[in-house]
Amino acid sequence: MGDPDVLEMVQEEERRAGSEERFFEDLSSRESSFLISEEPRSAKRYNLFLRRRLMFKKDEQSKDSIFFRDGIRQIDFVLSYVDDIKKEAELKAERRKEFEQNLRKTGLELEIEDKMNSEDGKTYFVKIHAPWEVLVTYAEVLGIKMPIKESDIPRADKIPFSCMLGPLKLPRNVKHPHAEYFTAQFTRHRQELFLIEDESSFFPSSSRNRIVYYILSRCPFGIEDGKKRFGIERLLNSHTYSSAFPLHDGQYWKPSEPPNPVNERYTLCQNWARFSYFYKEQPFNLIRDYYGEKIGIYFVFLGFYTEMLFFAAIVGLACFIYGLLSMHDNSSSTEICDPEIGGQIIMCPLCDVMCDYWRLNSTCLASKFSHLFDNESTVFFAIFMGIWVTLFLEFWKQRQARLEYEWDLVDFEEEQQQLQLRPEFEAMCTHRKINAVTKEMEPYLPLCSRIPWYFLSGATVTLWMSLVIACMVAVIVYRLSVFATFASFMESEASLKHVRSFLTPQITTSLTGSCLNFIVILILNFFYERISAWITKMEIPRTHQEYESSLTLKMFLFQFVNFYSSCFYVAFFKGKFVGYPGKYTYLFNVWRSEECDPGGCLVELTTQLTIIMTGKQVFGNIKEAIYPFVLNWWRRRKARTNSEKLYSRWEQDHDLETFGSLGLFYEYLETVIQFGFVTLFVASFPLAPLLALLNNIIEIRVDAWKLTTQYRRPVAAKAHSIGVWQDILYGMAVLSVATNAFIVAFTSDMIPRLVYYYAYSKNAIQPMKGYVNNSLSIFLIADFPNHTVPSEKRDFTTCRYRDYRNPPDHEDKYFHSMQYWHVLAAKMTFIIIMEHVVFLMKFLLAWMIPDVPKDVVERIKREKLMTVKILHDFELNKLKENLRMNSSDFAKHLIIQENKVHLAKSAT
Template sequence: MFFFLSFLLNPERANRDADFDFEMLGSRESSLLIIDKPRFKKDEQSKDSTFFRDGVRQIDFVLSYVDDVKKETDLKVERRKEFEQNLRKTGLELEIEDKMNSEDGRTYFVKIHAPWEVLVTYAEVLGIKMPIKESDIPRPETFSFNCMLGPLKLARNVKYPHPEYFTAQFTRHRQELFLIDDQSTFFPSSSRNRIVYYILSRCPFGIEDGKKKIGIERLLTSYTYSAAFPLHDGQYWKPSEPPNPVNERYTLFQNWARFSYFYKEQPLDLIRNYFGEKIGMYFVFLGFYTEMLFFAAIVGLACFIYGLFSMHNSTSSTEICDPEIGGQIIMCPLCDVVCDYWRLNSTCLSSKVSYLFDNESTVFFAIFMGIWVTLFLEFWKQRQARLEYEWDLVDFEEEQQQLQLRPEFEAMCKHRKMNPVTKEMEPHLPLHKRLPWYFLSGATVALWMSLVLACMVAVIVYRLSVFATFASFMESEASLKHVKSFLTPQITTSLSGSCLNFIVILILNFFYEKISAWITKMEIPRTYQEYESSLTLKMFLFQFVNFYSSCFYVAFFKGKFVGYPGKYTYMFHVWRSEECDPGGCLIELTTQLTIIMTGKQVFGNIQEAIYPWVLNWWRRRKSRTNSEKLYSRWEQDHDLETFGSLGLFYEYLETVIQFGFVTLFVASFPLAPLLALLNNIIEIRVDAWKLTTQYRRPVAAKAHSIGVWQDILYGMAVLSVATNAFIVAFTSDMIPRLVYYYAYSTNASEPLRGYVNNSLSIFLIADLPNHTAPSEKRDYTTCRYRDYRYPPDHDQKYFHNMQFWHVLAAKMTFIIVMEHIVFLVKFLVAWMIPDVPKDVLDRIKREKLMIVKILHDFELKKLKENLIFDSQEFAKEFLIQENKVQLAKSTV
């Protein structure tokens, strides 16, 4: 009877409801009935269609599941039935595609459409801003040299796909205020899928063990559904055909994701419209960071070229390579028993290469990078403020996200507590239930960080073990015959140890990612922001230790506690501590940094590009078993990789770790910004390509900043000033050379002449203990070693001489002066550059004024219309009553 009355009132809606009631049956039961329905024919709809079968209702979201009789349980069927019924109760419209119509013949697809009433309701709940009037504020010109930068620019319709509007938070009661030309296109697809996902994440699907089960994420975890995703607009290699909407995916691929466009600017507004503000913010940050790296790369390259052209004028290298100077200096053995004496000029080539990165420009570049980091962060704050205005994020506060509880948190909580902000009862998890997981989490992070340090010690032991082997055949009789080679035992050991260390880093990183994600889930964070913050802290601390510990060891510990011949220090009383090359440890730090940084970037780009492509190819190959079937839009997207809620997290982590390589140790490797620049140019296109072509479309999300990563960048910027000052002072050979230049040189015409001999102390071979002396006896009476100690004929033989203390005082003075200069400049730069540009403040004030005026005029107009309507109604009622009175009088 109800259906009959509905049919009389609205036959189309009644037929649709009948279809819904039919499809609400359980998967196993309904599959038998769906077969009787008219089969979906290939010629009825394009394979790229993003609409329901009626060709009118747009598909906003897709759920999929495999109805496998062998593995299927009644519980999953009931969960799906309950979940889909509750989705319909919220107003969403569902259409189910039978597995017989799918390519693999096994997968059901549940297509979801959000009608207008649902969209306007939840747009108000989520506070989505929509246009009310076209803005009268002209767009600011970012660049002044348009003629020079013309080739870098995109077409205006690509860069700015829509005009700028004054916007206000949408409300159903003021729909006439908003610029609604067409209800089907008023809300962009990113807002539509965000609204639908909000409903899916909070929709209940049953009660188990007295707890309410809610959210699509729990259903995905239990494999009740196999996937949940919004659709791409269409194919990325061709534009859409009517009646499909404009294919923004195709536009993005053509103007953003192609590698031939590596020199072009990014269509940031289009990225934001398609993927949402959160992903858009990442690409804005990566693009801005890459632009700033360009200036650092230019200066770093200039410093490297200076070292390259002045290499042959280096007095130290000349003396080391001179057969009459370096060739006559006999050095003490590099290891016990098996190592022989060697001549200093055998390290000629390595000393020249070391000068490339250890020259006068090193100090300048270290100071420059300290200032560059400050400029980068201050200008990023301005860029972020400008973006907040352009993307309607000025009034967006993080508290809006904090008030949105994770469905998993709601499901796990039995207790309720009054929220002091909303004054509503919300799920609450007592602290005593979280503490055990917090302790386990802290212990796990500490254990893995200790494991990283243990692996680093193992690599050091490896280097000490193989060093004797390398030294025994590389520093043999050949080295005593003036043979010059770049591959000294130190360099050879450093190269092999760095490669081994990089492999260990990748292995540890792979396992820790899995463990940290599991531990963070067990902590049951209250909101998604708390979840990401907790995971960020764990992952960053681990990767900081994992990637940088070996560099810190080479920069600040290696060669600093060696001792001297006859009284060397030993690790575990077995292996002699590592010594630096006679030219210093800087070249070894450069080698370590180059291998780890370059290896990580190359491996990361290959993994990001090849891994999803191979998986997608294999998945498509397996699914295309029935080629006569329609390979629909939802099936094509279903066979793509999932970007995941943490996809962006790992992108930020990768960028921040690279930022550490560029800033923390840049004094040892001026080419680090150039390598990072080249990597980021490729990284932007790789990320764009994989998001556009290889991944399902992510659910749109809002973000007004890069979040906790900004605080991490500030911390690393401060730390980089100290690390670079210590590298120049203790790892570089710059300060000892300056001390000799000003205090100990006796040659006025060539002040650095004699520095090499001055930096090497003398040891009496007769004082060598028998268990450490070379097995093959030589006719030498003394040998040299790198240190500032008194000679054997002095009263305080082998004690540190006065020059050692002068050099140490100079190093400490340099650190203090450099840090104060850089921090003073950083403070002045941060004070001079405002966080929000003045023109942005003016635009924000102008927009707020216009919105208030528009709202006031709208309410005033509405009030007048109501008054006129009320007066007309009153006049009508008065006339009716007057007519009744006159009629009564005439009757009497």
């Protein structure tokens, strides 16, 4: 007799097989005469798979099916290719044959759809299924964590005033689609430990496609030129295959029908990708389950950043409203607009020869507009944003730590996909050396082979950054060239007759120059993206992490210069080196340096920021939404030439846009550049956080919509943080403190007003009265050189210009006055004080706020303790079972020996 436990397992398997047979016999009796009930049981079991295939008819297959033709094996990945009529057709066919044979050797199951069955009549599809044995093997290799017991730790969902946030919440089954579990790294030898209810659904689809892609990326397809060639990426680059992608769960506009599994794509589309749900929270756990942790953590970061922007936007809007309400009480603009004050002040020409004198009150509206962004609240908002950015980064570290616990990433050290060698690196390397850590031979590329590409890479980045600077100088030359034209007809005799206009030559030139600069930025960005990706590939980075880090550095340096250089110019250089009438500074000895408006350059900086920031965000959202939609529509229109054929799931996904391995990279880059606009120059534009908030609310839904409906499903990947972007954000946060301090000190008119208020005002009742006259120096018209004096003669003897210089009757005429040095000292003092105050508060907040919340630390300890206990109990029970079985076998052995002895004695 056999062991009772083993017999029980066999009987249970017999019952399960019998129930399956009865189910398929009932189905077959309705459709065909292939009844084989008379056959012996062994023949039935032998032909079970055959009967399933016979029952499944091609013309009855649903276009939403995600299974092989047998209707049982789920499609985990799809490859496609078309016949090539060129010379390399045979080589590509041989590569595909070898590649697919090697895939089958790894255990993957393949099914090929002939081109005659495809909608366009020319595309072959290779459907791939990973059976259970392959999944468990590579789940162990990749260290995938799977559930071992339902968690007894309650969810940390309760937050203060949560009842008031009810309309923002998602249904619980969407927010938390699965229960919480204690998990452990999967291993084949402990399968009994894991909660395996159904092998077909135990591994989520994101894990399945990650495992298959891991195999595809390392599967060889032959030896060429004495080198072993492998990897699906190389086959895609050589156009041996035209695409490789995992399937979506089903249609995004309707739920799936049995036998298809639950359509998570539809759930995401209904609860995440709808624009009418802009006020709702995001289903982060569902995003992670469907797209993987790497994409999931991006949306967590974008959502958290948007939530924090809400507070900055409220404070910025309050500062703007304060400037709006106090605009009419501003003494500076009042004096400028007063016909008896500003109307009597004759200003020096804005350009040589062609420009005429003009009256100060012609800039009345511009001075009022300047007060909206240059008022007492500017200093407060600059300090507030310095604190806000610190709180944002510190709270993000906490949110990230909580996410690592919730998504089983606590012990995650960079995913194997990131640390393992890139297939391109392995293919290009001819040298090998022993790895000091693993003590195994691995591909090695000598430094001498990399140096030329490093030099080329550095030279390319430097060249393009220089090109950006050159384009910025070209825009400056454009502004200087057209400035005289604007000034000649806008500041003519009309200005001397007290005509007020908002479109001063400075504002008009700034508007057109900013628009031109934005167009140049987009053009340069378009070309540089492609060049930087090519250069990074030529460097042959060793790992995926090195590849992304190298590309990130190149792209960020370029875009930093590309988007911010014009803002830095207006904020810190324009109007600072103008000189004075009679001794102006010239660019290339031809064009006179640009001057700021009498109210300062802050208005022009605000204009520049508004055009570039708003234009970039609007252009980006339109491109992200319209571009894939139009391409997909056109691709479907071209493909649907044979309407009588089945437009299958793999064909539908094949006609979608590819998200690409760098799709997420560009999303991060866009967000970080926006973060720079919000922090680096926010002292000049308090509405920047509000614009960023409105953009991000739309951005989240646009990204969700395009990922869910317009793009093929990306291959799932793991990540425990936002990576190198976090270091970039920290660097920009530190830089923002300095830039905002310098903007308040040197670009705004705040410090000169304060110096006048406390040191030079002679009116105790109205301390700011006379400030405008005090801030303008006097120039004797007779001192104009012949090449700069206006062509039209006037009866004025003096004109005014913005600076602190001695008058013509002073012994040191036109030299800086004592007030200039007082103002300069005050500016430097303000910068030092503001930076030290903000940095001190940043360090205190960083020290007070722990990186990992206390409750998360306790939860991590609890889970580790329970995991160890569960594993210990499992191994202990397994040991006892082995001992029990061994003792049982030993007892049987003794009984057999005794029986033999007894029989021998009886025979004797």
